[in-house]
Amino acid sequence: MAATLTERRLFILKIVVQEFVETATPVASEMLVRKYGLGFSSATVRNELAILEDLGYLTHLHTSAGRVPTDAGYRFFVENLMERTSLSLDEQRMIRHQFYQVRGELDQWIQLAGAVLARTAQNASLVTPPRAEHLRFKNLELISIHETMVLAVLVFHGGIVKQQTFSPDTARSPEDLRRGAGRISDQFADLTVSQVENLVAHDAQQPTPLFGDFDRTVIDLVTHAMLTFEEQAREQIHSDGLLEMLSQPEFIPSLTRDDAERAVERLRRALEILKNGRGLGPLIPQALASEGVQVIIGGEHSEDEMREYSVVLARYGVGGTVTGVLGVIGPTRMAYPRSISTVRYISSLMSNLLGDLYAGETRPPFEGGL
Amino acid sequence: MAATLTERRLFILKIVVQEFVETATPVASEMLVRKYGLGFSSATVRNELAILEDLGYLTHLHTSAGRVPTDAGYRFFVENLMERTSLSLDEQRMIRHQFYQVRGELDQWIQLAGAVLARTAQNASLVTPPRAEHLRFKNLELISIHETMVLAVLVFHGGIVKQQTFSPDTARSPEDLRRGAGRISDQFADLTVSQVENLVAHDAQQPTPLFGDFDRTVIDLVTHAMLTFEEQAREQIHSDGLLEMLSQPEFIPSLTRDDAERAVERLRRALEILKNGRGLGPLIPQALASEGVQVIIGGEHSEDEMREYSVVLARYGVGGTVTGVLGVIGPTRMAYPRSISTVRYISSLMSNLLGDLYAGETRPPFEGGL
DNA sequence: CCTTAGCACTCTCGTACCGTGAGTGCTAAA
DNA sequence: TTTAGCACTCACGGTACGAGAGTGCTAAGG
Numbered sequence: 001m002a003a004t005l006t007e008r009r010l011f012i013l014k015i016v017v018q019e020f021v022e023t024a025t026p027v028a029s030e031m032l033v034r035k036y037g038l039g040f041s042s043a044t045v046r047n048e049l050a051i052l053e054d055l056g057y058l059t060h061l062h063t064s065a066g067r068v069p070t071d072a073g074y075r076f077f078v079e080n081l082m083e084r085t086s087l088s089l090d091e092q093r094m095i096r097h098q099f100y101q102v103r104g105e106l107d108q109w110i111q112l113a114g115a116v117l118a119r120t121a122q123n124a125s126l127v128t129p130p131r132a133e134h135l136r137f138k139n140l141e142l143i144s145i146h147e148t149m150v151l152a153v154l155v156f157h158g159g160i161v162k163q164q165t166f167s168p169d170t171a172r173s174p175e176d177l178r179r180g181a182g183r184i185s186d187q188f189a190d191l192t193v194s195q196v197e198n199l200v201a202h203d204a205q206q207p208t209p210l211f212g213d214f215d216r217t218v219i220d221l222v223t224h225a226m227l228t229f230e231e232q233a234r235e236q237i238h239s240d241g242l243l244e245m246l247s248q249p250e251f252i253p254s255l256t257r258d259d260a261e262r263a264v265e266r267l268r269r270a271l272e273i274l275k276n277g278r279g280l281g282p283l284i285p286q287a288l289a290s291e292g293v294q295v296i297i298g299g300e301h302s303e304d305e306m307r308e309y310s311v312v313l314a315r316y317g318v319g320g321t322v323t324g325v326l327g328v329i330g331p332t333r334m335a336y337p338r339s340i341s342t343v344r345y346i347s348s349l350m351s352n353l354l355g356d357l358y359a360g361e362t363r364p365p366f367e368g369g370l
Numbered sequence: 371m372a373a374t375l376t377e378r379r380l381f382i383l384k385i386v387v388q389e390f391v392e393t394a395t396p397v398a399s400e401m402l403v404r405k406y407g408l409g410f411s412s413a414t415v416r417n418e419l420a421i422l423e424d425l426g427y428l429t430h431l432h433t434s435a436g437r438v439p440t441d442a443g444y445r446f447f448v449e450n451l452m453e454r455t456s457l458s459l460d461e462q463r464m465i466r467h468q469f470y471q472v473r474g475e476l477d478q479w480i481q482l483a484g485a486v487l488a489r490t491a492q493n494a495s496l497v498t499p500p501r502a503e504h505l506r507f508k509n510l511e512l513i514s515i516h517e518t519m520v521l522a523v524l525v526f527h528g529g530i531v532k533q534q535t536f537s538p539d540t541a542r543s544p545e546d547l548r549r550g551a552g553r554i555s556d557q558f559a560d561l562t563v564s565q566v567e568n569l570v571a572h573d574a575q576q577p578t579p580l581f582g583d584f585d586r587t588v589i590d591l592v593t594h595a596m597l598t599f600e601e602q603a604r605e606q607i608h609s610d611g612l613l614e615m616l617s618q619p620e621f622i623p624s625l626t627r628d629d630a631e632r633a634v635e636r637l638r639r640a641l642e643i644l645k646n647g648r649g650l651g652p653l654i655p656q657a658l659a660s661e662g663v664q665v666i667i668g669g670e671h672s673e674d675e676m677r678e679y680s681v682v683l684a685r686y687g688v689g690g691t692v693t694g695v696l697g698v699i700g701p702t703r704m705a706y707p708r709s710i711s712t713v714r715y716i717s718s719l720m721s722n723l724l725g726d727l728y729a730g731e732t733r734p735p736f737e738g739g740l
Numbered sequence: 741c742c743t744t745a746g747c748a749c750t751c752t753c754g755t756a757c758c759g760t761g762a763g764t765g766c767t768a769a770a
Numbered sequence: 771t772t773t774a775g776c777a778c779t780c781a782c783g784g785t786a787c788g789a790g791a792g793t794g795c796t797a798a799g800g
């Protein structure tokens with residue numbers, strides 16, 4: 001077994017991967033020779049393929065079928081073989097244009113990012129809202145909706161806003177509300193949750209507490225909102241592009257019975273993954289902790305149900321304070337170069353947009369890594 | 371052809387529908403006799419079935435298969451045969467409990483309604499956010515996020531809130547913003563969009579206009595928000611419960627090749643319907659204009675792609691001012707009594723909840739109709 | 741006139757079989 | 771090391787067939 005990776009073998013591996021990604025059918029020696037005008041015969045190619053198989057980069061479905069890349073094959077391709085491209089300038093411009101059209105709406109950016117990722121990479125996408133670590137309070141407004149209902153609008157640093165209605169025990173005049181809001185805003189400005197909690201606990205022990213009953217109700221609301229915001233953002237995964245992914249041949253059954261069945265099974269499982277982020281959970285913190293674009297391929301996932309899927313992820317956000325994760329998910333037979341450049345572009349775009357929202361410490365968008 | 375609907379035939383039609391809904395397999399004469407202990411033989415049943423088929427309520431897939439209800443059969447069942455039930459008190463209590471847990475968050479109510487509908491009816495669900503006809507302005511707050519960014523919080527009657535960020539041409543002090551917001555709030559209180567537009571147009575022609583450049587920017591935002599709110603709500607359809615629907619046997623392929631293929635096709639189409647509300651469009655205004663629970667069965671849809679689906683819809687909301695639509699969508703072989711009672715209950719619940727939010731004219735929840 | 745037993749008929753479903761074609765692995769020669 | 775040649779393997783699609791389920795019809799019985 002001559003287990004050396006000659007130049008020629010690398011090239012063959014590369015075109016096998018590209019070919020399979022493009023056509024979704026096992027690639028045969030003969031057709032490689034024809035299509036790529038290789039200077040040697042199919043028999044030679046077969047020998048090389050056999051060696052690449054020994055090395056673990058390719059497999060056989062059955063004895064007389066073409067070759068298919070293994071997870072290791074894809075990994076090697078991503079790591080060493082593929083050309084690192086960017087989206088075309090035209091595409092970049094079109095995407096940017098769409099984002100500027102919904103300027104100033106975080107929720108819409110997230111939704112748009114999901115849609116654009118999906119469309120551009122022709123696969124499903126996922127986006128987590130930016131998590132605000134050490135969220136700092138900025139401002140509170142209390143607005144009377146009617147006698148028994150008050151709307152609290154909480155503004156945090158970074159342009160993050162949360163609204164919540166509640167009904168105070170006793171009716172309050174608008175003036176009352178305004179003063180209460182002002183009192184709390186002044187006290188809590190620039191504080192994090194834990195600082196707020198400390199302050200309140202401390203105040204409660206004073207002989208003449210600053211905060212009354214009503215204030216406490218509101219403060220509860222505030223801390224609760226901050227906590228859930230920090231937590232929920234960690235969990236919540238928006239996904240989109242199911243239809244795009246399902247237009248991949250993996251999900252389109254051929255005429256044979258078994259395959260149709262498998263397609264349906266795959267389809268159902270894909271739905272479950274996207275619907276509640278099953279299998280994606282562990283990836284998020286990991287991606288948050290890394291720079292650049294991460295690629296997780298098939299069996300590299302810790303979850304078994306993800307064995308047939310690859311995920312391309314990147315962090316986005318500003319500095320270390322407001323960060324989220326976005327990416328593409330699809331079958332392991334994925335156009336990695338395209339997915340990666342899409343994810344890279346959109347993450348940097350989102351970073352820039354967030355940077356505009358978030359005054360102060362703007363860092364250049366992530367560039368390093370893959 | 372004795373085309374009379376005797377008591378017995380009604381009963382047989384009823385149990386055929388129920389049986390088919392439950393088992394999803396064509397129902398045979400023999401098994402009806404066995405399962406329901408009918409006092410006559412399968413041959414008699416066969417005769418009756420043939421007559422019901424003549425009347426258009428049942429069909430045959432092929433000569434030697436059991437009977438299946440036609441759309442007309444379902445319609446007759448819904449109209450005349452089924453027992454009108456309600457959700458069990460236990461279920462009602464559990465549902466109510468969940469809603470009270472997210473008290474005061476319209477978005478979450480909508481999401482929850484979708485999830486509960488889907489889970490309870492074991493089908494997909496759709497919910498449109500309440501459309502506010504003749505939305506009336508209540509209050510505006512302008513909050514400075516940082517030097518170049520201002521957050522506008524628009525409050526409308528009915529507890530409807532919309533937020534939007536924008537960057538004014540020139541920086542503004544918080545005090546400035548407050549005064550501007552106050553000025554606009556005072557002027558526009560209780561007005562509808564068109565009234566606001568009139569007022570502004572009129573003001574512009576005054577020798578000394580009340581509103582300056584900055585005001586105009588903000589006012590644009592306000593009218594734009596009101597308009598999009600009124601419109602988008604008309605279009606936007608939240609859907610959920612795809613997975614629940616896909617667990618229906620229609621979408622689970624048996625072992626035969628053809629069936630598997632059809633299942634995949636169905637699945638893909640269902641996805642498209644839910645994803646962008648294709649085929650649901652015309653139903654919404656129709657439902658908004660009706661009282662009670664609407665049922666649209668298979669071929670009764672104007673859209674061809676909905677031929678295999680039934681939809682159970684109801685309006686919800688307060689008075690005529692703030693109304694939305696919610697409902698269940700699934701294969702025509704649907705447990706209509708259960709879907710209908712679920713939709714009825716949740717719509718009345720949502721109406722009550724909205725009523726709490728919306729001061730003033732609270733009407734009793736819809737009860738009449740089906 | 742309604743009911744029912746009996747029976748022939750129809751159609752699906754699952755299985756087995758088989759020819760075909762694609763593609764490989766191996767061997768032996770260049 | 772490359773390559774031509776060839777045997778071998780295996781999925782795919784088609785056909786044939788037996789079994790089983792269920793109907794429609796007919797003729798006899800209440």
